[in-house]
Amino acid sequence: MDWQLEAEKRRNEIIEELQQLIAxxxxxxxxxxxxxxxxxxxxxxxxxFMDKGEKRxxxxxxxxxxxxxxxxxxxxELLGILGHVDVVPTxxxxxxxxxxxxxxxxxxxxxxxxxxxxxxxxxxTALNMVKEAGFEFTxxxxxxxxxxxxxxxxxxxxxxxxxEMPTMAFAPDADFPIINAEKGIASLVFSKKTWxxxxxxITFSSGSRTNMVPDLAEAAVIGDLSEWQQDFxxxxxxxxxxxxxxxxxxxxxxxxxxxxxxxxxxxxxVNAGVLLALFLRNKLDGDGKAFTGFVADHxxxxxxxxxxGLDFTDTVSGDTTFNAGxxxxxxxxxxxxxxxxxxxISYPFEEKMANVNxxxxxxxxxxxxxxxxxDGNDPFIxxxxxxxxxxxxxxxxxxxxxxGTYARVLQKGVAFGMLFPGEKDVAHQAxxxxxxxxxxxxxxxxxxxxxxxxxxKSGEA
Numbered sequence: 001m002d003w004q005l006e007a008e009k010r011r012n013e014i015i016e017e018l019q020q021l022i023a024x025x026x027x028x029x030x031x032x033x034x035x036x037x038x039x040x041x042x043x044x045x046x047x048x049f050m051d052k053g054e055k056r057x058x059x060x061x062x063x064x065x066x067x068x069x070x071x072x073x074x075x076x077e078l079l080g081i082l083g084h085v086d087v088v089p090t091x092x093x094x095x096x097x098x099x100x101x102x103x104x105x106x107x108x109x110x111x112x113x114x115x116x117x118x119x120x121x122x123x124x125t126a127l128n129m130v131k132e133a134g135f136e137f138t139x140x141x142x143x144x145x146x147x148x149x150x151x152x153x154x155x156x157x158x159x160x161x162x163x164e165m166p167t168m169a170f171a172p173d174a175d176f177p178i179i180n181a182e183k184g185i186a187s188l189v190f191s192k193k194t195w196x197x198x199x200x201x202i203t204f205s206s207g208s209r210t211n212m213v214p215d216l217a218e219a220a221v222i223g224d225l226s227e228w229q230q231d232f233x234x235x236x237x238x239x240x241x242x243x244x245x246x247x248x249x250x251x252x253x254x255x256x257x258x259x260x261x262x263x264x265x266x267x268x269x270v271n272a273g274v275l276l277a278l279f280l281r282n283k284l285d286g287d288g289k290a291f292t293g294f295v296a297d298h299x300x301x302x303x304x305x306x307x308x309g310l311d312f313t314d315t316v317s318g319d320t321t322f323n324a325g326x327x328x329x330x331x332x333x334x335x336x337x338x339x340x341x342x343x344x345i346s347y348p349f350e351e352k353m354a355n356v357n358x359x360x361x362x363x364x365x366x367x368x369x370x371x372x373x374x375d376g377n378d379p380f381i382x383x384x385x386x387x388x389x390x391x392x393x394x395x396x397x398x399x400x401x402x403x404g405t406y407a408r409v410l411q412k413g414v415a416f417g418m419l420f421p422g423e424k425d426v427a428h429q430a431x432x433x434x435x436x437x438x439x440x441x442x443x444x445x446x447x448x449x450x451x452x453x454x455x456x457k458s459g460e461a
Contacts, residue, residue, distance in 0.1 A: 001133060001447075001451070003126075003129065003391065003443075003444040003445075003447040003448050003451075004391065004440075004441070004444040006129050006133075006444070006447065007125070007126075007129065007440045007441075007443040007444040007447065008440060010125055010129070010443070011436075011440055013125070014121060014122070014125050014439060014440065014443065015103070015108065015436065017052075017121055017124075017125075018101065018108060018113070018117060018118055018121045018434075018439075019101030019108070019110075020048065020101075021045060021048060021085065021112070021117045021121065022099055022100075022101040022108075022110035022111070022112055022113060022117055023099050023100075023101060024041055024044050024045045024048065024085075024099070025041050025087075025098075025099050025111075026039075026041045026042045026044070026045040026085050026086050026087055026112070026147075027039070027041065027042070027086070027087055027088070027089055027090075027111075028042065028086060028148070028150065028151045029041070029042070034064075034065065035065060036065060037064070037065055037066055037154075038066070038086065038147050038148050038151075038154075038155070042085070042086050042147045042148075043065055043147070045085035045086070045147070046062075046065070046067075046068055046085060046145055046147050048085075049068065049070065049085065049124070049143075049145045050062060050068050050070070050145075052070075052124070053068075053070035053143075056128060056131075057072075058070040058071060058072050058143075059071040059072070061163075063158065063159050063162065063163060064158050066146075066147055066148065066154065066155040066158045066159065067144060067145060067146050067147060067155045067156060067158065067159040068144075068145050069142045069143060069144045069145070069159075069163070070124075070127075070142070070143045070145075071140055071141065071142045071143075072127070072131050072137070072140070072141055073131075073137030073138075073139055073140040073141045073454060074137050074138075074139075074140065075137060075138050075139040075140055075454075076139075077138075077139040077140070077167040077168075078139060078140045078141075078142055078164055078166045078167050079139045079140070079141045079142070079166060079167065079168060079169065079450070079453050079454045080142050080144055080166030080168070080169030080170075080410070080413070081123045081127065081141070081142070081143045081144065081169065081170060081171075081172065081446075081450075082144045082146065082156070082169055082170075082171045082173075082405075082406035082407075082410075082413070083116050083119060083120030083123055083124075083143070083144075083145060083146070083171065083172055083173065084116045084120065084145065084146040084147065084148075084149035084150070084155070084173065084406070085112075085116075085117060085120065085145060085146070085147060086146070086147050086148055086149055086150050086151070086155075087111045087112040087115070087117070087150065088111070088115075088150050088209060088211070088212055088428050089208060089209065089212075090111050090430075091212070091215050091216075091260045091428075091429075091430060092215055092216060092257070092430065093215065093257075093259075093260075093430035093431075094430045094431055095430075095431055096109040096110070096431055097109075097110075098110060098111040098432075099111065101113075103436070106435055106436050106437055107433040107434070107435060107436065108433060108434050108436055108439075109431055109432065109433045110432065110433075111432055112432070113432050113433050113434040114418075114419065114425075114426060114427050114432055114433065114434045115173065115427035115428065115432070116149065116172070116173045118418070118434035118439055119172035119173055119417060119418040119442065120145070120172060120173075121439075122172060122417075122418055122439055122442040122443040122446055123143065123172045123443075123446045124143060125443050126443050126444070126445075126446035126447035126449075126450060127141060127143055127446075127447075127450060129443070129447045130447055130450045130451050130454075130455065135451060135455040135456065136455065136456040137454055137455055137456075138454060138455060138456050139167070139453065139454040140454075141450060141454050142166065144156075144159065144169075144406075146159070146406060149173070149405075149406065150209070150211065151209070152367075153369075153404075153406070153409060156406055156409050157409070160409065165410070165411055166410065166411075166412075166413070167412070168380045168412045168413070168453070169406075169407070169410050169412070169413040170384065170407070170413060170414050170415070170416035170449070171405040171406040171407045171413065171414070171415050171416065172415075172416055172417050172418050172442070172446065173405045173406065173415055174401055174403055174405050174415035174416075174417070174419065175399055175401065175415070175417065175419045175420075175421075175425075176388060176392075176396075176416070176417040176418060176419065176420050176421065176442075176445070177384075177385065177388045177394075177395075177396035177397055177398070177399065177421070178381060178384050178385060178388070178396055178397075178398055178399065178414055178415075178416055179398075179399045179400065179401050179405070179407070179414055179415035179416070180373065180374045180375075180376055180381060180398050180399070180400075180414050181316055181317050181345055181371070181372070181373045181374075181398075181399070181400035181401075182371060182372040182373075182400070182401055182402075182403070182404060182405065182407060182408050182415070183264075183317050183320070183342045183343055183344060183345065183347075183371055183400070183401065183402045183404075184341075184342070184343040184344075184345075184347060184349065184368065184369060184370050184371040185340065185341070185342055185343075185367075185368075185369045185404045186340075186341040186343065186349070186365060186367065186368040186369070187210055187338065187339070187340060187341070187365070187366040187367040187368075188322075188338070188339040188341050188363060188364070188365060188366070189336055189337070189338050189339070189363070189364040189366050190294070190336065190337045190339065190358060190361045190362070190363055191334075191335065191336040191361060191362050191364065192287070192290065192291055192294075192334075192335035192336070192360060192361055193360050193361065193362050194360060195287050195332055196286065196287060197285075197286030197287055198286055198287060198288075198331060198332070199284045199285050199286030199287060199288045199289060200221040200222045200223050200283065200284055200288060201219065201220075201221055201280060201284055201287070201288025201289075201291070201292070201329060201331065202219075202220040202221060202222065202251065202331050203218075203219065203220045203329060203330055203331065204217070204218075204219045204273075204276070204277070204280075204288075204291070204292070204327065204328065204329035205217070205218050205219070205327070205328055205329075206218070206271075206272055206273025206276065206326070206327040206328075207273055207324075207325045207326040207327060207338075208326065209325055209326070210263060210323065210325035210326055210338050210339065210340035211262065211263040211323075211325065211340055211428070212260055212261070212262065212263060212323075212325060212428050213258070213259070213260055213261040213262075213263065213266050213268070213269030213270070213271050213323060213325070214258065214260070214271060214272050214273050214324075214325060214326070214327070215257060215258045215259055215260040215269070215270070215272055215430075216255070216256070216257060216258070216272050217255070217256045217258070217272035217273040217275070217276040217277075217327070218253065218254065218255050218256075218276075219253075219254045219276060219280060219329075220251050220252070220253055220254075221251065221252050221254065221280070221283070221288075222250065222251060222252075223252045223283075225245070225246075225247040225252060228245060228252055228254075228283070229245050231279075231283070232245045232254060232279065233245070235279045236256065239275055241256060241257055241258060241270060241272070241275060242256075242257040243255060243256040243257065254276065254279075254280075256272045256275055256276040256279075257272060258270035258271055258272030258273075258275060259429075260428055260429050260430065261428060261429060262403060262425065262427050262428045262429075263321075263323035263325060263340040263342065263402075264321065264342050264401060264402030264403040265303075265321065265402065266303035266321055266322070266323040267303050268425070269429075271299065271323075271324060273295070273324060273327035274295055274296065274299045274300050274324055274327075275300075276292075277291075277292040277293075277295035277296045277300075277327065278292075278295075278296040278300050280292040281293045281296050287331070287332075287335070288329065288331075290360060291329050291335045292329075294337070294358065294360075294361055295324065295327060295337055298358070299322070299324045299337075302322075303321050303322055303323065304319055304320065304321060304322065305320060305321075305322045305341070308322070308356060308358070309352075309355060309356065310322070310341070310352050310356065312343065312344050312347050312348075312352070313344055314344045314345060314346045314347075316344070316345045316346065316373075316400055317344045317345040317346075317371070317400035317401075317402075318344065318400065318402075319344070320341065320342065320343040320344050320347055321341070321342045321402055322339050322340070322341050322342075323339060323340045323341075323342075324337050324338075324339050325338055325339065325340050326338035338366075342402035342403075342404075343371070344371075345371045345373060345400065347371070349368070349370075353365060369404060369408060371408075372407060372408035372413075374412060374413070374414055376398045378412070380412060380414075380453075381398070381414065383449070383452050383453055384396070384414065384416055384449055384453075386452065387445060387448040387449035387451075387452050388416075388445055388449075390448055391441070391444050391445045391448050392441070392445070394421075401415065403415075416446075416449070417442050417445065417446070418438070418439070418442035418445075420438055420441075420442075423435065423438065
């Protein structure tokens with residue numbers, strides 16, 4: 001079967017379905033209802049897939065409005081494909097409609113285009129291609145759709161409380177060729193212990209998600225515009241960023257713009273919160289100075305944790321990284337930095353954490369998802385490598401990443417595409433897009449993989 005040709009036949013259908021899905025602004029909303037636990041728009045995106053599955057004859061199941069699956073095939077073993085329809089907030093700096101699905105050149109733009117609506121549409125189309133080709137399945141194949149991947153994996157945690165763990169599975173939510181190692185992901189919160197002296201800083205706010213480099217920071221201070229404006233504008237010019245300062249009823253409001261990026265590589269972005277803290281530390285003399293100084297000292301030009309004493313690297317997965325994703329200060333009430341830590345496969349986590357003792361700041365380990373690894377010699381890995389190489393003609397090297405995919409909740413699971421080697425990663429960034437030709441190519445690769453893993457081949461008994 002020429003899967004590339006079959007995918008090309010469905011090019012318009014793939015584009016149209018992806019545009020429909022992108023048009024649903026499925027950003028987390030904590031509505032706390034049984035009907036829509038992550039928000040009505042997130043549920044609408046989940047129902048979009050369920051409706052598609054029912055119309056094409058799949059066995060469809062909704063699990064607590066948090067996840068759903070579409071199943072086909074026969075057999076005792078289960079091949080899982082895990083995608084998600086929730087997306088991160090849009091942030092600022094877009095030149096396209098984040099939910100418009102606009103096409104320019106060979107790119108389709110929109111929040112979720114590459115993370116993870118585009119790849120999930122590719123896997124969905126691939127499964128339809130194999131199903132409609134009439135091959136005999138030797139395994140059941142289940143497309144599992146999650147709705148909380150970007151905010152804690154609560155969807156799949158709930159799903160696997162009652163549903164079958166796949167014999168093997170892949171998540172089309174990262175890079176090709178194959179990611180068999182994912183770093184550990186810990187959420188660290190550094191909070192100021194004591195309050196001793198008020199200064200000019202009233203409030204400070206930057207970021208809403210730890211898995212994104214914040215592209216906006218705001219602060220309110222007491223001061224005279226004439227004494228602050230020149231310094232702030234000079235600082236922004238030196239750092240190559242945009243900023244505004246305005247006076248309002250005896251207060252000054254400072255705004256600084258950075259560049260968003262995925263937390264797995266903070267150096268791909270410009271952390272607006274860290275930069276604003278760097279500026280403020282030299283304009284303050286009390287609790288605000290202590291807080292902004294802590295942020296600047298530990299995170300400015302240091303995404304590797306060197307100043308925290310938490311740096312570590314290994315040959316399997318590379319550097320441990322730290323993203324100060326949420327920075328918040330409210331005078332006399334709260335001062336905290338929430339950090340996404342992506343730590344190496346062999347990282348001595350307990351030992352390192354026991355030795356962290358920043359002055360006047362308490363450390364809370366809010367969550368910790370341990371590293372995930374599948375042996376590269378496993379037959380499942382070898383089959384995926386063969387599928388990728390057959391469809392691309394390129395060697396399927398094994399990779400390690402700092403991002404977290406659904407693969408880490410599986411007994412035997414890997415991330416499999418769909419970002420190709422050398423392709424720019426624009427997940428979580430403004431003007432996120434998917435390359436349409438690569439979307440078609442990924443569809444062919446997924447079809448080949450499903451066929452090899454779950455279908456009877458010619459000549460088999």
